Amino acid sequence: MIGGVQGIGIDTAAVIFGDSVAKAGYYLYGSREYYSTIKGRHSYTTVKISDAPSSSINNNVEILIATDAETIFQHFTKVKDFIVYDKNFENVELNGIRSMENEIALSAYNILSKNNLGLTCRDAIEYAKKKGVKAIGIDYNNILQSIINKLNIPSPLTERAKTMIGVGASFKLLGLSFDLLSSTISSRFKNDTIAKLNTLAAKSGYDSTDSFYNLKVLDVSSHRIEIDGNTASAIGKMLGGLKFQSYYPITPASDESTYIEANQNLVLNTSSGSKTGGIVVYQTEDELAAINAAIGSALTGARSATATSGPGFSLMAEGISWAGMNEVPVVITYYLRGAPSTGLPTRSGQSDLMFALNVGHGEFPRIVIASSNHYEIINDAITALNLAEKYQTPVIHLIEKSIANAYAVLDENKINANNIIIDRGLFTNNADESYRRFKINEDGISARVPLGSAAMFYSGDEHNEYGHIDETSSNRLKIYEKRNKKLELAAKEIEKKYKIYVSGDKNAEYAIITWGSVVGPSIECIDMLKKEGINIQVVQIKMFSPYPSKEVSEILKNKKRIIAVENNYNAQGAEVMQLNTGIKATDFILKWTGRAIAGDELFDALVDILKNNKNKIVLDDEF
Amino acid sequence: MDYNKLNIDDTAEFNDWCIGCGNFGILRAVELTLHDLKLDYHNTVMVSGIGCSGKLPHFLNVKIDGVHTLHGRSLAFASGIKLSNPNMNVIIDAGDGDTFGIGVGHFVSAGRRNMKMTLITHNNGVYGLTKGQASPTLNRGEKTKSLPKPNINDPINPVALALVSGYTFVARSFAYDTQLTVSILKEAIAHKGIALVDILQPCPTYNDINTIDYYKNRIYKLDIDYKVKNNNEKVEKMMQAITKAYEAEKIPIGIFYQNELVPDYNNRIKEDIPNYLDYYPAIQELSINNKSTVDVIQILQKHRIV
Structure with a gap:
C-alpha cells in the first residue's frame, strides 16, 4: 500500500x-x-x-x-x-x-x-x-x-x-x-x-534496505497489458464497434470517455482496405443531453453509448424510457459509486442495482449486465453493444468504482480480441416503400434501418407500426406486447455463459450468491475455506435482466445455506433472486462503507457465519 | 408553389390542432420549404419536442423521417443525429416552453457548438397541451385567459438569447406570413451553422392577448444589414440585432443576424478526425462476416508491459 x-x-x-x-x-x-x-x-x-x-x-x-x-x-x-x-x-x-x-x-x-x-x-x-x-x-x-x-x-x-x-x-x-x-x-x-x-x-x-521476499522473475508466455477498469470499458466498446460516445463529466465515469477521445481515430480493416474510422466523443451540457444525443446517434445506425454514474443516471431515466418505447439500441455504462444523492462520490457501492433494473417510467425491456473484473468488463462492453442491437433496447452495463479505478494485469490472449463477433440483429440498410419501423411479427423484433433510408417515424407517444401516434386499445394491446416480449426472447436466446458464472464444488452444501466486485474475493475464499473444512460454491450473477432464473434455481436447490455478500444495505442482488426464483438468501454479509469487500475480511466473516452460526455480518473497515 | 403537386402521404396522421392555430401556418411553410428544396427522408430528418408543436412532423404531407422526442430535449436528440450523420439536414420544431423553459440549457449550449441545424420555435406564450399556463415568453403582468393570476415572471426574448448564446443565424417570423416564413426557412436551412427561426404564433384557445389582430397591428418587416462580413463588425451587428429584438411597440420580423465566419461543429470535429465528413459514424463498416473491423493490436499494444 x-x-x-x-x-x-x-x-x-x-x-x-x-x-x-x-x-x-x-x-x-x-x-x-x-x-x-x-x-x-x-x-x-x-x-x-x-x-x-x-x-x-x-x-x-x-x-x-x-x-x-x-x-x-x-x-x-x-x-x-x-x-x-x-x-x-x-x-x-x-x-x-x-x-x-x-x-x-x-x-x-x-x-x-x-x-x-x-x-x-x-x-x-x-x-x-x-x-x-x-x-x-x-x-x-x-x-x-x-x-x-x-x-x-x-x-x-x-x-x-x-x-x-x-x-x-x-x-x-x-x-x-x-x-x-x-x-x-x-x-x-x-x-x-x-x-x-x-x-x-x-x-x-x-x-536503503535489503531484499526480503526474494521474488523470482517468472516466465511469461504471452503479451500482457496493464489497464484500469475505465480503460477496460473503453477498450471493450472500441473493439465492439462503438462509433459515438456522449458524456457529461462525473466521477468515476469520465475517464472512460476521455480515453476514447484520446484514442478516437481507429484503424479499421474494411472490405475496401485499411481506413481510419473516427469515434465521435461528445461532451454535453448535462446527462439529459448525453443520453438523448446517444439515442439520436443510434437512430442513424451508429453504435452509440454513454457513460455516467448515479446522479447522471438519475437524469437519464426519461431518455432511457424513450429508448425503450422506440426500441433504440443504446448502451449506458453505469459506474456505481456511494449513493444516495452525491453520497460518497469517489467511493464504491452496489446500491443502485434495483434502480438500474427499474430505471425509466413504464414497462419495457432493459438488459442489465454486471461485470466483476477487467476481462469481464471488456467482454461485457462488447456484448452490451451486440445485445442492444439484437434486441433493439437499452442495455445497462454496471461497473463499480472499485473495479473502474483498479489496475490489473491481463493476458492479451485471454481477451480473445482477434475474434470479436459483431451481431447487429435485424439491422439493414435496405427498406422498400412499405417499410414500417415497428412492424409486428412473431418474436417482437422488427427490421431496423437508419434514418435516411426510408420514411419512418419515432415517437415517445404510443405509436403504431409506422411510428405515428396511436392511442387505440387494439394498437396498444399489440405494440405493447411486441416490445415487452423481446425480453422473453432474450431470456431464451442469450447463452448461459453471459448470465451466470459458478465456481467451486457443485456438491458444496453452502453457496455464496453475489455479483460485481465481490466475486473476486469470494472465489478466492473457496480454497481458503476448504482448509477450514468448509465446502462452498460461489454463484455470480452476471446478467440481472433477463435473470438466469432456471440456472439459479437448479444450482441452489439443495444448499443448506445461501449467503448473500454485497456492497449495499438491502442485499439487492438477493432481493432480485427472490423476485425471480422465490429463493431466499439465508445469511448476509453486507458492507456499505464505500470501500470494496477485501479478501481477508470476507474470509473472516464467512468463517464467523458458518462456524459461529451468525446470520448477518456488517463489515465496517474497523481500525 | 402548388400544394397539390406535393407527394401526398396516405399514412399521414389526422391533424388535431385547434381551428385557427398558428401551427397550421408553420406546417404549411415547412411543407412548402421542404418541397421547394427537394428535401425528404433521403436527406432530411424532422425532430420535434413535446407539445402541440411536437406533432408537426407527424402531420407533414411530405415523405420524411420524423423523430418526436421528449419535452425540452429535441436539440439533444438532433445533435446526436447530426454528429453521426453530418449529411442529414436536421430541422427541429419545438415549442416556447420546450425550448426556453425545460430545455433552455440545451438551447444555450447549442449556440456554443454552432451545429448546422435549423431550430423553429413555435412561440405562442402559453403551454397549450396542458391548458394554457404561462410560457417563458409571456410578458410579466399579462393574464391570458386560463391563468388564475397575472404572470409574475419576466419573459425571455428568444432572439436576444440566441444572439448572446452564439447562434449564427437568428430570425423571427409570424405564423400567418407563410411567404416570409418560407423565405427565412430556406435561408436558415442553407446557413452554415445553427439557425433559430422564432415564429410568433397565436394560440386561439388559450392566449387571448397575443391574437392574430394583436400581431397584425404591430408587426413590420425588418430591413437591416444583418450579415457579418468580417469579425470586426460582429459585436456591432449583434448589438443592432438585440436592439431590434427588444422593440415592443412595433414588432420587427425578418432576419436579425447572420454570421458564417464561425466554424460549424462538424468541421470542428474534422480537425480531430480528418476523414470525418467522408467517413462518419453512421456509415463506418462495423464487421466483415460478423467479425469486427477494428484493428485490435493498435489498441492493446499501447498498454503492453510484457
Missing part, C-alpha cells in the same frame, strides 16, 4: 511500481481510494501481487509506503511486515494533522493510548514494531536535497519524486532487480530531467 496526500503522485507511483512488478512476470490488482477533492487529502492505493490473476485486495498489507504522517496514522494497525516512511515525520503529532477526519484520529488515539503510547508518528510506528513490523525510516529531505544539488534543479520539482523513494525501497524488499524499475520510470516520464530525478529518488530508496 502506498499512501499520501492527494495530488503528489500516489497514483503514478503505484502504476510505476505495478508496471515494474508486472515486468517480472507477476499479476497485480491495484485498488485506489481517494477523496472528492483535487489536492490535499489522504489517498492511497493498495497493490496485490500474485503469480495467478486476482481481482481482490486485502485489508491487511505486507508493506506500507508512507509519504506523510497521516498515512501512518490511518494504516499502522493494518501492516504485517514493513513500514517505509519519511524519518522527518517521526515527531508529527496525531492532533496536528488537520486533513484527517475526526473519527479516524479518534480510532488512532484509542489504540495508541490503550497501549500506553504517546501520540506521535513514532509512537504509531512503535505500536507496529511491537506486532513484528519492521520500520524502514528514510530521510526523504536529505535524499531530495542531494538530488537537487546533483541535477541543479529547483526544489519544487522534487516534491512529486518523494513517492519514488518508498517505491524503490519496497521494490528492493521484493527482491527484484532495479533495472525493471528504472526502465519503467524512463518510459513513463518523457522529460529527461524528471525521469532522472525519479530514477535517482527510487535508487536511493532501493539502496
